Amino acid sequence: MADYLQRLTAAIDRELLVGIDPSRGTLEAAMHYAVSVSGKRLRPLLFLTLLDASGRKAERHIGLASALEIIHTYSLIHDDLPAMDNDDLRRGMPTVHRKFNEAVALLAGDTLLTYAFEKIAAAPLPAEKTVAIMGIVTRCIGKEGMALGQALDLEFRGDAGAISEIHRLKTAELIKGSLLAAAVVAGFSRRRQDLLARAGTALGLGFQLADDLLDVSGDEERVGKKLRKDGNNRSPNAVLHSSPQAVRAEIGRCHREARGWLAELGIDFAPFLFLAKSMLYRSQ
Amino acid sequence: MADYLQRLTAAIDRELLVGIDPSRGTLEAAMHYAVSVSGKRLRPLLFLTLLDASGRKAERHIGLASALEIIHTYSLIHDDLPAMDNDDLRRGMPTVHRKFNEAVALLAGDTLLTYAFEKIAAAPLPAEKTVAIMGIVTRCIGKEGMALGQALDLEFRGDAGAISEIHRLKTAELIKGSLLAAAVVAGFSRRRQDLLARAGTALGLGFQLADDLLDVSGDEERVGKKLRKDGNNRSPNAVLHSSPQAVRAEIGRCHREARGWLAELGIDFAPFLFLAKSMLYRSQ
Numbered sequence: 058m059a060d061y062l063q064r065l066t067a068a069i070d071r072e073l074l075v076g077i078d079p080s081r082g083t084l085e086a087a088m089h090y091a092v093s094v095s096g097k098r099l100r101p102l103l104f105l106t107l108l109d110a111s112g113r114k115a116e117r118h119i120g121l122a123s124a125l126e127i128i129h130t131y132s133l134i135h136d137d138l139p140a141m142d143n144d145d146l147r148r149g150m151p152t153v154h155r156k157f158n159e160a161v162a163l164l165a166g167d168t169l170l171t172y173a174f175e176k177i178a179a180a181p182l183p184a185e186k187t188v189a190i191m192g193i194v195t196r197c198i199g200k201e202g203m204a205l206g207q208a209l210d211l212e213f214r215g216d217a218g219a220i221s222e223i224h225r226l227k228t229a230e231l232i233k234g235s236l237l238a239a240a241v242v243a244g245f246s247r248r249r250q251d252l253l254a255r256a257g258t259a260l261g262l263g264f265q266l267a268d269d270l271l272d273v274s275g276d277e278e279r280v281g282k283k284l285r286k287d288g289n290n291r292s293p294n295a296v297l298h299s300s301p302q303a304v305r306a307e308i309g310r311c312h313r314e315a316r317g318w319l320a321e322l323g324i325d326f327a328p329f330l331f332l333a334k335s336m337l338y339r340s341q
Numbered sequence: 342m343a344d345y346l347q348r349l350t351a352a353i354d355r356e357l358l359v360g361i362d363p364s365r366g367t368l369e370a371a372m373h374y375a376v377s378v379s380g381k382r383l384r385p386l387l388f389l390t391l392l393d394a395s396g397r398k399a400e401r402h403i404g405l406a407s408a409l410e411i412i413h414t415y416s417l418i419h420d421d422l423p424a425m426d427n428d429d430l431r432r433g434m435p436t437v438h439r440k441f442n443e444a445v446a447l448l449a450g451d452t453l454l455t456y457a458f459e460k461i462a463a464a465p466l467p468a469e470k471t472v473a474i475m476g477i478v479t480r481c482i483g484k485e486g487m488a489l490g491q492a493l494d495l496e497f498r499g500d501a502g503a504i505s506e507i508h509r510l511k512t513a514e515l516i517k518g519s520l521l522a523a524a525v526v527a528g529f530s531r532r533r534q535d536l537l538a539r540a541g542t543a544l545g546l547g548f549q550l551a552d553d554l555l556d557v558s559g560d561e562e563r564v565g566k567k568l569r570k571d572g573n574n575r576s577p578n579a580v581l582h583s584s585p586q587a588v589r590a591e592i593g594r595c596h597r598e599a600r601g602w603l604a605e606l607g608i609d610f611a612p613f614l615f616l617a618k619s620m621l622y623r624s625q
Contacts, residue, residue, distance in 0.1 A: 076485070083486055084492035101445040133453060158430035160495050167419060168488040170451065174458050175479035184468035191475065195459035200361070200369055208368035211444050311360070325457035 060326050062102065068116060069101045072123040078171075087157045087165035088172070091130050094148045099264075100125040100235040102332055107236055107253075110326030111243035117181060118242055121190070124176040125235045127169050129196060132231075134166040136207060184243065190238045197234030203227055208291055217298035221262065224293070228268075229261025249322055256318035263311030263337040266304050269294045271341070274301065308337050346386065351384045352400060356407040361456075371441045371449035372456070375414050378432045383548075384409040384519040386616055391520055391537075394610030395527035401465060402526055405474070408460040409519045411453050412482060416515075420451040420491060466526065474489050474522045481518030487511055494577055501582035505546065508577070512552075513545025533606055540602035547595030547621040550588050553578045555625070558585065596621050 079089040101122035105115040115122075131257045137144040137152040138159060145155050154162035180187050196202060206227025213219060236257040264315065273296040295304050315333060319325075363373040371431040383405035389399040399406075421428040429439050438446035461478065464625050480486055490511025497503060520541040524534045524594060557580040579588050599617060603609075 082489070082492065083496065084489055089483065089581060090530075131451075133448060138447065140447055146406040161492070163419060163424055164488055164492055164495075167451070167454065168484045170454060171479050171483040171488065174475060175483060178472050178475035178479060184472045188462050188468045188471050190459060191462040195455050198460060200365075200372065200452045202506075204448055204455065205366070205368055208366065208445070208448055211448075212367065247482065 058331060061328055062106075064334070065102060065105050065327065066098050067120050069098045069105075069122055069126060070095070072119045073126060075120075075123075079161070083157065083161055084168060087153055087161045088169055090156060091134055091153050091165055091169065092127060094150045096126070096130075096148055099332070100129055100231060101335060103163050103200040103260075103329070104235045104239045105261045106329040107239040107324070107327065109126070109241060110324050110329045111239070111245070113243050116119070118185055119332055120176050121180045121182075121242070124173040124180075125194075125228055125231070125238065127173040127176070128194070129231060131166045131169040132198070132203060132207070134162055138227045140163060141211070186241050187321070189241045193237045193241065193271070197237075198229040201226075202230040202234075206230065208302055213291065213293045215291060215298075220295050220298060221295045223309065224262055224265040224295070225258060232261035232264065235259030251324050252318045256322070259311045260320070260333055260336060261313040263308045266295055266308045266311070267337050267339055269296050270301060270308075271339075273297065312337050342615060345612055347391075347614070349386060349389050350382050352403050353382045353389075353406055353410060354379070356403045357410060359404075359407075367441065367445055368448055368452060371437055371445045372453055374440060375418055375437050375449060375453065376411060380410070380414075380432055381396060381622060382410055383392070383616070384413055384515060387516065387613070388519045388523045390610065390613040390616055391523040392526060392609070393517075394608050395523070395529070397527050404460050404464075405464045405526070407521065408457040408464075409478075409515070409522065411457040411460070412478070413515060415450045415453040415457070416482070416491070417513070418446055418453070422446060425491070425495070451565045456582045470525050473525045477525065478518050481514040481521075484516040485510075486518075490514065497575065497577045499575060499582075504577045504579050504582060508546055508549040509542060510577070512549040513542045516543030516545035516548065534580045536602050536606050540599045540606070543595045543599040544617055544620060547592045547599070550579055550592045550595070551621050551623055554585060554588055554592075555579050555623075557581065593620050 073092040074089065077085055077089045077092065079086040088114070103123055104122050108118060108180040133147060134153045136142050137147055137153055140231055143153055146152065150156075152162070153165055157165070157304060174191070177191055178187065180190070181189075198204060206223050206225070209219065209223045213223065233254050234257075236253050237250060240253050243254065274292055295307070312334065316330075319333070321329070324330075345478065357376040358373065361369055361373045362578065363370040388406050388409055389402070392399040392402060417431060418437045420426050422438055428436055434440075436446070437449055441449070458475070461471065461475055461607055464474070466474075482488060487510060490507050490509070493503065493507045494511055497507065517538050520537050520542075521534060524537050529537065548593065556576075556578055578589070600614075603614070603617070608614075
């Protein structure tokens with residue numbers, strides 16, 4: 058299984074660079090830098106392993122998989138900007154605005170988002186499926202999805218009750234969207250799509266809680282970004298407003314819930330379940 | 342004809358606000374503010390009048406028309422940010438980052454771009470046409486289109502030879518894309534699409550030259566933004582690197598070229614030709 062996941066990850070890493078030529082100028086160099094910096098590739102891996110779990114040829118849809126990672130990358134570039142979270146490190150490397158400058162980082166994020174839609178439009182799928190995926194993805198990352206989550210994060214002033222909604226929007230929506238995109242490719246019924254959406258939301262919430270734990274207790278060098286150990290309760294980090302024990306218990310609940318929905322769907326493909334579990338119980 | 346164009350403009354203005362509810366929070370309030378500020382609505386008007394010229398029912402495609410204006414609006418919000426052009430006024434009103442703040446303006450731009458693709462995905466068209474339009478639009482505004490134009494603008498250091506390419510990318514590509522989107526809706530042949538692309542590029546170049554003239558000689562109150570009369574040759578303004586006379590002559594050349602392509606296409610619909618002409622010979 059490790060081989061299988063490594064092979065998929067390598068294919069994603071290759072595909073991410075297709076069509077982006079750093080020698081063409083600063084804009085493409087910044088885009089290339091951002092997608093080259095190694096990441097977990099979680100969203101495309103979930104998408105591809107779910108396709109394999111559904112008996113589809115995953116690698117045929119590597120372009121669509123990479124579009125999901127490109128969207129995630131755009132959101133990280135913009136979230137790291139000085140006007141937002143003002144972060145200097147991401148995945149152990151200088152953030153795009155530190156490596157280049159703010160204007161280039163802003164434009165590289167914009168252009169990666171645009172490029173992701175270009176890749177979705179070019180997917181080798183019946184046009185009806187492509188349009189359905191475009192609708193799902195835009196709703197998951199838009200004004201009632203990921204972008205709203207970032208807006209609420211910026212406005213967060215310590216109300217612990219708001220944290221779960223921020224997590225759902227900012228993190229779980231694109232993870233849900235990645236699973237739903239695979240469901241459309243695989244031709245799942247509406248009912249099965251609904252079950253999968255619930256599993257995706259539970260996994261996404263658990264994943265963000267695991268991130269919150271690492272943000273407070275993790276090892277900066279392994280996590281690869283500046284951690285917030287200062288107990289600043291302006292950050293919507295669940296651990297700062299509850300306890301590591303309570304957060305671990307909640308992660309377990311998310312995992313059980315997701316497994317329940319996946320079992321009902323009949324998805325018992327080992328790599329997919331392994332990924333889902335490793336999202337929640339990780340040390341970096 | 343004034344009635345006809347006013348009616349279309351009013352329909353665009355109404356459609357731009359559909360689905361954006363400022364009472365839902367700061368993010369949608371900023372999006373709503375940005376699309377409410379009155380503009381020329383040039384791209385959707387070109388799209389709709391071209392559809393009418395081709396015997397299609399333009400108003401059926403008002404959603405797609407508004408998506409073109411929303412993309413234009415996203416690009417203005419981001420170009421106005423302090424890291425880019427640092428402008429305080431746009432269309433006579435405070436820019437989004439001055440009215441709200443930088444983080445909200447950044448997110449509102451991102452979310453408008455996403456929302457434009459959501460609207461394109463929802464267009465009442467055969468899915469093949471929707472996918473074709475997504476491909477065209479993403480290429481026109483992406484790393485080899487509008488976004489590259491903004492990147493080259495940021496790097497501009499006074500090389501007059503680069504101005505025309507910056508204008509083509511930054512301005513003409515989305516205007517070309519708006520015409521091509523109409524061509525797809527109307528079912529134009531590849532050859533007719535190519536002719537229309539040339540007309541769109543010529544019109545877009547002429548439009549940007551007219552903007553450059555106004556930027557140097559216009560009346561700030563009527564134009565509604567800060568004008569650059571200081572002869573700063575770091576700005577890729579054609580007038581600063583040549584003369585108003587030469588720029589006016591070039592605008593005339595663009596107009597004749599566009600009319601030539603349109604005549605070859607057999608497009609003699611008065612409102613479309615009126616719009617095309619008024620883009621190039623305007624005082625605000």
